[in-house]
Amino acid sequence: MAAEPGLRQEMLNAIPSLRAFAISLTGSIEYADDLVQTALVRALKNLDKFAPGTNMRAWLFTIMRNQFYTELRKRRREVEDPDGAMALRLAVLPEQSARLDFSDMQAALSQLSIDQREALLLVAAEGVSYEEAAQICGTTIGTIKSWVNRARTRLAEILAITPEEDLGPDRLIQSALLVRSTS
Incomplete structure (x- = not known):
């Protein structure tokens, strides 16, 4: 809407x-x-919202003041970060790495013998005791412990994990590779 000459x-x-x-x-x-x-x-x-005959100057001051306070509130929520240091600290790990790790773990598990994979998954992933795993698999506790140990060692080789520091925060991987004392 074009402004009238007087306005x-x-x-x-x-x-x-x-x-x-x-x-x-x-x-x-x-x-x-x-x-x-x-x-x-x-x-x-x-x-079109301006009421003719009212104070134009006061209306403009109100618009400007409201705009100023809106921008001020907005700036309070924003953080100046010219060098990107704050953004780096706020970064989160990408989700796809967990999916890739899971895929790698599945592929590595598929390379184990059926006995080793079954024993490892029962003890490490399901939390079944060695005694219960031995009953489920129809073998002795010593055999289950041997299968689990060999499976952990083989998984570490396949996934190229050597020191404990290489283990990520994923508890499934940690429990599968670390020796758990279950008595």
């Missing part, structure tokens, strides 16, 4: 006062000029 002149006459008020709010001439410009653009977009 347009009222807006132009208010600019010096708006600018002075904006400088007092912001403390920055550049930011104040941006604030005045934004207020005038908003006023022009919403000119």
